[in-house]
Amino acid sequence: MAIIYKKLNMPDGTTERTDYICKVVTDDSDNVLTDSWIPINTSNRDYLDYQEWEAIDGNTIADAD
Numbered sequence: 252m253a254i255i256y257k258k259l260n261m262p263d264g265t266t267e268r269t270d271y272i273c274k275v276v277t278d279d280s281d282n283v284l285t286d287s288w289i290p291i292n293t294s295n296r297d298y299l300d301y302q303e304w305e306a307i308d309g310n311t312i313a314d315a316d
Contacts, residue, residue, distance in 0.1 A: 252276060252279070253277045254275070254277075255277070256272055256274055256275070256304065256305070256312045257273045257313040257315060258273075258312055259271055259288070269291065271288045272289050272291060272298075272312065273286055273287070273289070274286065274287050274289055274297065274301070289301060
């Protein structure tokens with residue numbers, strides 16, 4: 252199981268969102284098991300988990316689709 256974080260675009264697709272990121276959990280065959288939008292807010296537990304993940308050398312948030 253892998254976890255990746257991705258940036259999100261605004262609905263019109265022209266700009267990047269600055270209020271949410273996406274957490275994607277995949278299985279060993281890269282099938283998406285879950286995806287969730289995480290508010291960019293330091294009081295949100297999921298966002299704090301993301302910040303810990305990002306602090307590990309080599310972990311980088313993916314660009315928006």
